[in-house]
């Protein structure tokens with residue numbers, strides 16, 4: 001057994017209390033062996049956590065990783081126009097190598113800011129998986145399906161590809177990669193495709209991940225044409241089925257009404273809240289406090305870097321707290337411990353991935369956050385600082401599956417300069433091909 005010891009720090013426990021302790025990790029099984037004072041110093045490898053907090057690695061539970069290539073390419077537009085006029089024409093030119101380069105850039109940014117696991121809905125999944133294998137992160141990945149503007153055959157081919165890659169790659173990278181069937185949304189994928197392919201996802205044993213209730217443009221046509229709310233329609237075509245072993249999860253849920261929140265709570269359907277994307281695209285304010293009150297599992301996501309525009313979950317925690325209070329007109333809503341839980345255990349639960357808790361037996365997916373910066377002084381309350389004052393660059397070390405991905409702010413699994421250079425070159429070339 002090779003062991004990793006994280007020594008001399010404070011530890012964020014699952015109940016969001018903080019205590020001084022070392023963390024001892026079995027690097028072969030990737031599990032936390034023990035969390036106790038003075039147990040780390042004899043480990044094979046040591047990470048210093050003095051003046052620091054050891055917390056669960058952050059979980060970015062919704063995004064489109066390779067959209068880092070489009071960061072800052074088209075801003076200040078609403079969702080539909082932004083997708084149709086700017087994003088989709090460029091994405092039509094993407095190659096597998098572009099996606100790999102953009103995904104590596106995303107992972108470099110995520111590892112540096114303490115994120116150990118992410119959910120990715122995008123194209124060229126084999127290249128995404130290869131990049132994840134190399135970077136050492138954990139992920140749930142899938143091929144996003146869009147059927148609008150496609151004939152029947154092309155639509156079915158797109159959906160079949162999503163099922164096929166989900167079957168092929170579930171369990172890849174020593175089990176760190178899991179998959180899902182990923183229809184893009186209830187309005188960009190036809191009813192026939194849901195009816196034909198959701199049962200195939202069930203058979204393959206993978207969950208479904210989809211955008212729902214992101215903007216009113218996604219709600220109104222369903223209500224008008226079908227006389228039901230989007231979550232009801234989703235259930236009608238087989239999603240959020242409490243009988244299934246698989247827990248489906250949706251991104252956004254901004255315009256969910258109380259009946260839909262209730263239905264999600266009853267079925268165990270998870271929600272990934274993406275506050276920065278919702279603000280930037282002026283999509284609206286999700287009823288997050290109502291979801292938490294109802295017992296809906298809620299995680300946090302950045303969405304793609306083109307609608308955020310970074311992948312720093314510390315920023316997302318702050319945004320979630322701020323927007324949640326504004327939405328509820330209540331300063332006590334979406335409190336600091338709630339957002340810290342959403343960004344860690346909540347995201348892991350929603351995405352169905354290990355991690356999210358610092359305790360014996362849990363996956364050793366951890367971030368060590370330095371607390372010696374002026375903006376984190378004095379420390380009355382560690383959890384308050386995580387939610388309101390810390391940023392991704394405060395993270396010193398990142399560990400996933402027991403492996404040190406970043407030590408002393410130096411990412412070990414990716415060559416930062418090479419990743420930046422390749423992403424820059426490919427992004428410029430991509431955009432010029434599309435113009």
Ligand SMILES: N[C@@H](CCSC[C@H]1O[C@@H](n2cnc3c(=O)[nH]cnc32)[C@H](O)[C@@H]1O)C(=O)O
Nearest residue numbers: 064087121122123144145146184211303304
């Ligand atoms: N195979 C599909 C691709 C779908 S991938 C997922 C898609 O989600 C898009 N996307 C990114 N951010 C958002 C968002 O906030 N809402 C909805 N879609 C988004 C992204 O640009 C990408 O096209 C096709 O043939 O077009």
Ligand SMILES: [Zn+2]
Nearest residue numbers: 063251303304
């Ligand atoms: Zn999205």
